[in-house]
Amino acid sequence: MTGTEDELAAALDRAATSGTAIPAPSSDGTGLPLELAYRVQHRVVALRLARGERAVGVKLGFTSEAKMAQMGVSEIIAGRLTDAMWFGDGERVELGGFIHPRIEPEVAFRLGEDVDLAGARSGAADIGDAVDAVAAGMEIIDSRYSGFRFGLSDVVADNTSAAGFVLGPWCSPDTEAGSRAVSLSVDGTVTATGSTAAILGHPLNALRALVPLAAKRGFTLPAGSIVLAGAATAATPLTASVVTARIEGLGEVSLTAT
Numbered sequence: 647m648t649g650t651e652d653e654l655a656a657a658l659d660r661a662a663t664s665g666t667a668i669p670a671p672s673s674d675g676t677g678l679p680l681e682l683a684y685r686v687q688h689r690v691v692a693l694r695l696a697r698g699e700r701a702v703g704v705k706l707g708f709t710s711e712a713k714m715a716q717m718g719v720s721e722i723i724a725g726r727l728t729d730a731m732w733f734g735d736g737e738r739v740e741l742g743g744f745i746h747p748r749i750e751p752e753v754a755f756r757l758g759e760d761v762d763l764a765g766a767r768s769g770a771a772d773i774g775d776a777v778d779a780v781a782a783g784m785e786i787i788d789s790r791y792s793g794f795r796f797g798l799s800d801v802v803a804d805n806t807s808a809a810g811f812v813l814g815p816w817c818s819p820d821t822e823a824g825s826r827a828v829s830l831s832v833d834g835t836v837t838a839t840g841s842t843a844a845i846l847g848h849p850l851n852a853l854r855a856l857v858p859l860a861a862k863r864g865f866t867l868p869a870g871s872i873v874l875a876g877a878a879t880a881a882t883p884l885t886a887s888v889v890t891a892r893i894e895g896l897g898e899v900s901l902t903a904t
């Protein structure tokens with residue numbers, strides 16, 4: 647990578663706010679250490695928070711084989727969600743501000759209590775016990791990199807392509823989220839199907855995998871945090887259409903892209 651952490655964070659922020667892609671930092675062949683990539687991500691998120699956005703949760707990436715295969719990446723990553731990314735169920739989403747958005751179905755958890763990452767790291771508590779609600783959701787990803795092409799550290803620096811999300815009605819935390827059929831449809835045509843079992847065997851395993859990652863990379867998980875467990879299917883390009891995700895037992899969620 648050429649340039650400093652601050653320069654890369656500023657370039658990623660400009661790319662997001664202007665809807666103009668930039669080359670991935672690793673494309674110059676120099677590489678970007680993962681540690682540094684998470685520091686860039688923190689700066690990118692800090693720029694959003696400085697504009698008045700509020701941190702509302704965390705998203706996981708590459709928790710399924712389908713996603714790893716689609717993007718050629720094989721390690722779990724995490725990024726931050728803010729209130730500005732949050733669309734209401736059924737809401738209209740303007741595509742104009744995005745670069746090349748894609749959409750994917752997600753299982754969402756809500757944490758009812760602060761997660762003590764130091765304690766959790768030593769295996770003292772199961773983060774699953776902190777979940778107070780679960781829902782079907784969708785995530786809009788929009789890589790700030792040209793051609794949606796990147797290496798692992800590049801996408802971490804780019805806040806893991808996080809660009810938007812929508813949540814369906816919350817269900818009881820006792821609702822079984824494992825081995826549930828998942829589908830995504832665009833104007834009524836199914837574009838992706840899968841099972842929540844593809845998410846590390848069970849979406850709760852993704853939530854558990856977040857704990858050491860969050861502790862290591864300086865994330866916090868306060869009460870009220872939303873956690874997107876990562877897509878069970880490959881992502882679908884988001885074009886002007888009505889998109890609906892259905893997760894058996896959790897219900898459905900939609901948005902209208904225009």
Ligand code: OOG
Binds near residue numbers: 707877
């Ligand atoms: C990175 C984000 C991956 C997921 O659910 O696996 C992700 C990307 O594919 O651009 O959000």
